[in-house]
Amino acid sequence: MKILSSSQIKECDSATIEKGISSISLMENAAKKCANWIVDNFKSNQNFSIFAGNGNNGGDGFVIARMLYEKGFDVEVFIDENNSKFSEDAKINLNKIKLISGITIKDYSEFDNRDNSVIIDALFGYGLNRELSDDFKNLIENLNQIQASKISIDIPTGLFADRMINKNAAVFKADFTLTFQFYKKSFLHPETEKFCGKIIVLDIDLDEDFINEAETDYFVIDEILIKKIYKPREEFSHKGTYGKSVLVGGSYGKIGAVLMSTLSALKTGSGLTFTIAPKCGNIILQSQVPEAMFIDSGENHINEIEIQDKAIYGIGPGLGKEIETQKALLEFLENYRNSVVLDADALNIIAENQKLNLIPKHSVITPHPLEFERLFGKTENSFERLELAKQKAEELQIFIILKDHHTVVITPNQKVFYNITGNSGMAKGGSGDVLTGILTSLISQKYDIEKACVFGVWLHGKAGDFAAVEFSKEAMLPTDLINHISTVFKHSR
Numbered sequence: 001m002k003i004l005s006s007s008q009i010k011e012c013d014s015a016t017i018e019k020g021i022s023s024i025s026l027m028e029n030a031a032k033k034c035a036n037w038i039v040d041n042f043k044s045n046q047n048f049s050i051f052a053g054n055g056n057n058g059g060d061g062f063v064i065a066r067m068l069y070e071k072g073f074d075v076e077v078f079i080d081e082n083n084s085k086f087s088e089d090a091k092i093n094l095n096k097i098k099l100i101s102g103i104t105i106k107d108y109s110e111f112d113n114r115d116n117s118v119i120i121d122a123l124f125g126y127g128l129n130r131e132l133s134d135d136f137k138n139l140i141e142n143l144n145q146i147q148a149s150k151i152s153i154d155i156p157t158g159l160f161a162d163r164m165i166n167k168n169a170a171v172f173k174a175d176f177t178l179t180f181q182f183y184k185k186s187f188l189h190p191e192t193e194k195f196c197g198k199i200i201v202l203d204i205d206l207d208e209d210f211i212n213e214a215e216t217d218y219f220v221i222d223e224i225l226i227k228k229i230y231k232p233r234e235e236f237s238h239k240g241t242y243g244k245s246v247l248v249g250g251s252y253g254k255i256g257a258v259l260m261s262t263l264s265a266l267k268t269g270s271g272l273t274f275t276i277a278p279k280c281g282n283i284i285l286q287s288q289v290p291e292a293m294f295i296d297s298g299e300n301h302i303n304e305i306e307i308q309d310k311a312i313y314g315i316g317p318g319l320g321k322e323i324e325t326q327k328a329l330l331e332f333l334e335n336y337r338n339s340v341v342l343d344a345d346a347l348n349i350i351a352e353n354q355k356l357n358l359i360p361k362h363s364v365i366t367p368h369p370l371e372f373e374r375l376f377g378k379t380e381n382s383f384e385r386l387e388l389a390k391q392k393a394e395e396l397q398i399f400i401i402l403k404d405h406h407t408v409v410i411t412p413n414q415k416v417f418y419n420i421t422g423n424s425g426m427a428k429g430g431s432g433d434v435l436t437g438i439l440t441s442l443i444s445q446k447y448d449i450e451k452a453c454v455f456g457v458w459l460h461g462k463a464g465d466f467a468a469v470e471f472s473k474e475a476m477l478p479t480d481l482i483n484h485i486s487t488v489f490k491h492s493r
């Protein structure tokens with residue numbers, strides 16, 4: 001799914017209107033989708049307090065008020081009585097509810113919370129283009145104090161669609177955000193996402209031709225995209241068809257990390273799978289993953305990384321940073337020209353030795369925010385971090401997978417794919433090792449690298465979601481996630 005900027009969304013609204021639907025009907029349709037969702041999900045609530053602004057977001061609020069009232073709910077609408085400059089469509093819909101005696105319209109200052117009430121925020125949508133005034137800030141802060149269910153229409157008021165907010169910004173804290181047609185960039189960054197609650201994307205039939213042609217670098221990974229990427233296995237095939245994965249890592253006390261990567265590569269379909277690990281891991285690896293072949297290197301830590309033909313390497317899980325291991329990695333990178341997946345201590349070694357230029361072009365690196373900082377330096381927030389990652393991905397011609405709640409894949413041509421699968425049950429040591437195995441396996445199966453990254457992060461999160469359903473977020477383990485890779489493939493058929 002494409003992510004458009006607020007100005008593109010405005011153009012998309014206009015393109016839809018040019019195709020023949022009036023702006024007032026578009027507002028009616030959009031609000032109807034919201035009202036229907038609200039009725040389905042808030043049947044047991046009687047009172048709705050709707051806060052409307054002066055633009056079209058407020059217009060949506062007026063239509064929702066009318067529709068909820070017509071369905072038998074008690075509705076109060078709050079506006080700024082001192083500001084009578086409403087948008088054309090908002091004015092038409094405000095006038096309509098003024099004719100309904102059962103709907104009370106009051107000034108924001110007259111709000112008094114009622115029992116069993118739901119607060120609907122239709123103050124500002126994607127039209128917000130500057131910081132809120134103090135009056136609005138106070139209003140939002142007061143509403144945020146109230147114990148009631150809260151719904152934002154399109155965007156929680158105070159958030160911009162596609163940029164960071166100031167540190168002291170006031171933002172409506174929603175339990176649900178009913179947004180139109182597209183995810184907005186700010187729904188996917190930790191500093192701004194926390195105001196959105198659960199995000200519901202409502203299709204309001206905006207012009208498909210415009211959407212197809214709209215140019216953007218930003219995408220949300222959805223199942224439509226995954227279905228286009230996934231390649232079912234051919235029956236006339238053999239182990240050589242599905243590539244050779246070599247997982248490199250492990251050190252004394254951290255053999256589990258490379259074991260999980262190896263197992264993940266196998267479960268993702270790798271044809272031939274090797275593990276390069278120190279001798280101390282031999283029995284553990286051979287008994288836990290008999291399908292993989294073991295190549296030893298060093299006693300307790302790796303001291304050489306053998307280069308094999310036609311293989312894809314995933315290096316880093318449990319690797320450690322012993323001097324000999326550092327040397328082995330740097331020497332490997334100096335002599336290796338193919339794409340490689342680099343994670344964990346492989347990234348820390350590269351950062352400490354300032355050897356970013358040794359990363360082969362079209363490689364994949366998978367840093368979490370701290371590893372990213374060690375590699376590329378500090379940034380103020382996740383929006384800036386993403387911009388820096390885009391710049392570095394292009395400069396180094398590599399794929400950067402920035403791991404987070406919404407992991408982001410950044411390509412050498414600066415495309416950005418946000419992942420929305422996964423959950424906090426994955427916030428446990430070992431989850432990243434699983435991702436390394438999945439990515440190495442997909443690339444060795446000749447998935448194009450961009451597709452492998454997009455599919456890999458989605459598959460990883462989706463398996464995590466199945467694991468959470470079976471075991472709970474608290475109790476699920478990275479090894480449970482590995483066992484649920486099969487559930488994802490079964491559902492993909």
Ligand SMILES: NC(=O)C1=CN([C@@H]2O[C@H](COP(=O)(O)OP(=O)(O)OC[C@H]3O[C@@H](n4cnc5c(N)ncnc54)[C@H](O)[C@@H]3O)[C@@H](O)[C@H]2O)[C@@H](O)CC1
Pocket residue numbers: 013014023026027030031053054055056057058060087123124125126127128129130131132133153154155180
């Ligand atoms: N026909 C359409 O264009 C549709 C628009 N829709 C709704 O319309 C919204 C966008 O409407 P608008 O473009 O009217 O914008 P908003 O309703 O988001 O904002 C209203 C106006 O407030 C002003 N403003 C911006 N920042 C401000 C601030 N800090 N303090 C005070 N005023 C400020 C701007 O001039 C802006 O145009 C969407 O988010 C969505 O809810 C939907 O009804 C779908 C169809």
Ligand SMILES: Nc1ncnc2c1ncn2[C@@H]1O[C@H](COP(=O)(O)OP(=O)(O)O)[C@@H](O)[C@H]1O
Pocket residue numbers: 344368403404405406407421422423424425426427428429430431432433434435460
């Ligand atoms: N709260 C969360 N929501 C979604 N995914 C998460 C969450 N916490 C962690 N993850 C995922 O788990 C993995 C953790 O990787 P990493 O931090 O490298 O862990 P480790 O190296 O200890 O295995 C990443 O892919 C990350 O996206």
Ligand SMILES: [K+]
Pocket residue numbers: 057121122123124125152153154155156157
């Ligand atoms: K809003």
